[in-house]
Amino acid sequence: MSDDPALSALDSSPDAARIRSKRLVGTIATIVADASGLSTAERTDLEKRLKDAAIDLPGVVEVRVALTASRPERTVIAIGSGKGGVGKSTLTANLAVALARMGKRIGLIDADIYGPSQPTLLDAHQKPQAEGSKMFPVTTPSGVRLLSVGQLVSPGTALAWRGPMATSALNQLIDADWGDTEIILVDLPPGTGDVQLSLIQKARPDGAVIVSTPQDLSLIDATRAIDLFGKVSVPVLGIIENMAGYTCPHCGESSDPFGQGGAETSATNLGVPFLGRLPLSASLREASDAGRPPAAEEGPAADAFSKIAAQILAQLEKVRG
Numbered sequence: 001m002s003d004d005p006a007l008s009a010l011d012s013s014p015d016a017a018r019i020r021s022k023r024l025v026g027t028i029a030t031i032v033a034d035a036s037g038l039s040t041a042e043r044t045d046l047e048k049r050l051k052d053a054a055i056d057l058p059g060v061v062e063v064r065v066a067l068t069a070s071r072p073e074r075t076v077i078a079i080g081s082g083k084g085g086v087g088k089s090t091l092t093a094n095l096a097v098a099l100a101r102m103g104k105r106i107g108l109i110d111a112d113i114y115g116p117s118q119p120t121l122l123d124a125h126q127k128p129q130a131e132g133s134k135m136f137p138v139t140t141p142s143g144v145r146l147l148s149v150g151q152l153v154s155p156g157t158a159l160a161w162r163g164p165m166a167t168s169a170l171n172q173l174i175d176a177d178w179g180d181t182e183i184i185l186v187d188l189p190p191g192t193g194d195v196q197l198s199l200i201q202k203a204r205p206d207g208a209v210i211v212s213t214p215q216d217l218s219l220i221d222a223t224r225a226i227d228l229f230g231k232v233s234v235p236v237l238g239i240i241e242n243m244a245g246y247t248c249p250h251c252g253e254s255s256d257p258f259g260q261g262g263a264e265t266s267a268t269n270l271g272v273p274f275l276g277r278l279p280l281s282a283s284l285r286e287a288s289d290a291g292r293p294p295a296a297e298e299g300p301a302a303d304a305f306s307k308i309a310a311q312i313l314a315q316l317e318k319v320r321g
């Protein structure tokens, strides 16, 4: 903090840690403060507190406050899949909840224009508030902050979107007022086409997670998804295998309708981390589709999601070196 003795009383103000410099020229005090991670309302409060604190100091007639516009440090993780219906949205919702339970401030952007299901999965059907073109994410019952293309358009409309429309909608969601959100998960549309490519370029994720079922066909598509992220130099944090193995709720017998372990083998062959697996589970489907993410409760599903969430954070640390 550059020091101006006339304003040194500000060093003991509650906002001292945010003050980057303070000068008194004539009777005008100029304070530069770091507003990183603050929401619009919190920035306004900070500005007011600094002005109130400085205007009372001897020799000060006017106070000018400049808040640095630095974008808050935020991590964006894209969740993709080579094909539809593999459980990408279900896993994204539950991983968001698991990360929030670990104490992280989590946002989720539902960019799945072909089937925006996050408002259902996270039980948040209200329209987001907006100030001008700036939207405010909706806080869901599990504490995840959500913006979805499903909240912007009527059901079915987004399906017809072409690339440029999808990317401009995504822009609006990314540029929303995310406040002090630390990590944003982006639920991408399934597939590896141009729409997905331009969405990835727009979201500029720090890392990507691929969801696949264990069948060969799904894994071939997952490999394409890995290639897609490679093309735009986004590190792949790993693959999650979903719908791996089924335990009959009646007789307890285990079977593998889609095979098992295929994603782990593929991950090894492709040199990407394997993040964990979720079984095919009727209770997971029922609870998720009813807006009660199992990750928010106690039980084996919640444990599995929190383990995978921890793996994702560990891989993120690794790619950041």
Ligand SMILES: Nc1ncnc2c1ncn2[C@@H]1O[C@H](COP(=O)(O)OP(=O)(O)OP(=O)(O)O)[C@@H](O)[C@H]1O
Residues within 6 Å of the ligand: 081, 083, 084, 085, 086, 087, 088, 089, 090, 091, 112, 114, 115, 117, 189, 190, 242, 243, 244, 278, 279, 280, 281, 282, 284, 285, 286, 288, 289
């Ligand atoms: N492990 C699982 N066990 C049982 N059902 C599951 C599991 N994972 C997902 N499902 C169910 O499969 C269906 C498809 O899941 P989901 O919508 O998450 O897939 P998706 O990959 O996001 O599909 P799309 O992107 O095509 O919309 C949902 O009904 C969901 O509840």
